[in-house]
């Protein structure tokens with residue numbers, strides 16, 4: 539089981555199931571939402587995520603039509619994003635505690651990469667979405 543928590547610790551969750559490989563997303567919305575060079579995300583099936591505490595604190599911001607970014611309204615930690623037309627969570631890796639056992643597989647939206655960040659790995663890079 540994978541466990542995680544937000545910065546203030548009031549939101550805690552468990553993931554019972556496999557997570558997909560990790561994608562580093564360099565899109566402008568992720569940079570702003572996470573205040574980082576890129577966000578690191580992975581797919582989680584809807585049935586696999588359970589909040590153990592603090593679910594009522596999780597609010598969302600609709601950053602583009604149909605895409606909601608869910609975060610702890612007390613401390614601001616990004617927890618997951620969800621598109622209305624997708625039946626899975628785009629889970630944010632940063633609040634996971636310990637090693638979830640999955641590793642990065644790709645960079646996407648590198649056309650928007652921060653000029654002050656250099657990619658230093660061998661995984662594939664895609665200008666926007668993968669082909």
Ligand SMILES: [Zn+2]
Pocket residue numbers: 544545546547548549610611612613614615
């Ligand atoms: Zn919090």
